[in-house]
Amino acid sequence: MEPTLDIHQPIPNAASRVTRAQFLRLGSWFTLALWLAAAILPLLVGRPGVWLALRPAELSSWQTAQGALCGLVAGTVVTALMIYWRPLHVIAERLADLIAWETLQRSDYVVIALMAAVGEEPLFRGVLQPWIGLMPTAVLFGLLHATCMAHVILAGLLGLLLGWLYQWSGSLWPSIAAHVVIDLITGLFLARKLRQQITSLA
Numbered sequence: 001m002e003p004t005l006d007i008h009q010p011i012p013n014a015a016s017r018v019t020r021a022q023f024l025r026l027g028s029w030f031t032l033a034l035w036l037a038a039a040i041l042p043l044l045v046g047r048p049g050v051w052l053a054l055r056p057a058e059l060s061s062w063q064t065a066q067g068a069l070c071g072l073v074a075g076t077v078v079t080a081l082m083i084y085w086r087p088l089h090v091i092a093e094r095l096a097d098l099i100a101w102e103t104l105q106r107s108d109y110v111v112i113a114l115m116a117a118v119g120e121e122p123l124f125r126g127v128l129q130p131w132i133g134l135m136p137t138a139v140l141f142g143l144l145h146a147t148c149m150a151h152v153i154l155a156g157l158l159g160l161l162l163g164w165l166y167q168w169s170g171s172l173w174p175s176i177a178a179h180v181v182i183d184l185i186t187g188l189f190l191a192r193k194l195r196q197q198i199t200s201l202a
Contacts, residue, residue: 020103027112031119038122050126053172067165067174071181074161078154078182079189087150092190094147101194109187117179120144124159125166125175134163158182 018026042049058064082088095101120141129137142156162175169175 017100018098019100020105020108023099023104024108024111027115031115034119034123038127041123041127045131047127047131050122050172053126053166053170054122055171058171059173061171061173063169063171064173064177067169067177068181070161070165070174071178072185074158074178075182075185078158078186081154082186082189088154090148091151091154092193094151095190096194098147101191104191106188109184109191112187113180113183116183117176121162121166121172121176121179125163126172129163129166134160134167138163 038050041047082091124137124141128140138156138159141159141162142152142154145151145155162179165175165178166172
């Protein structure tokens with residue numbers, strides 16, 4: 001028998017949650033805000049800019065491919081934890097309360113994963129990590145995902161992985177690749193489980 005998420009609270013009506021159009025619009029504005037912060041913050045505090053860590057030639061490097069592989073492993077582990085480790089079940093509950101997953105299309109998960117990675121990595125790994133260090137940056141990254149305490153801890157641990165990839169490679173592309181793959185795997189998994197839950201309640 002396939003293990004399923006233990007979602008205790010009923011799925012709210014889609015009208016009371018963020019729809020596809022709203023979610024993509026909010027994601028676009030959030031990504032833009034993070035990019036502006038990544039561009040402006042180094043100027044304000046007299047730190048080097050993030051752009052050298054985004055050299056286009058390194059996008060197709062072996063290190064970027066290794067970052068994507070790390071993301072595949074991490075995304076699979078996170079998905080297994082969300083199935084079998086009860087404290088992480090609450091992440092699905094919170095996200096079900098916030099987002100009308102049934103309004104999203106499959107291609108949207110690629111766009112969402114790209115927006116999250118391309119928006120968050122330049123600011124967190126490219127600007128904050130060289131300035132305040134790996135651990136404080138991972139903590140701030142966890143707090144950004146404060147849907148629940150389990151989500152904060154999980155995101156913080158993933159922030160350590162993404163930060164290590166940046167320190168190891170000296171480029172943001174491996175951490176961006178890992179971030180995209182992790183978000184894509186976990187997003188598709190959560191959407192599938194939440195759609196099953198909605199169908200069972202219909």
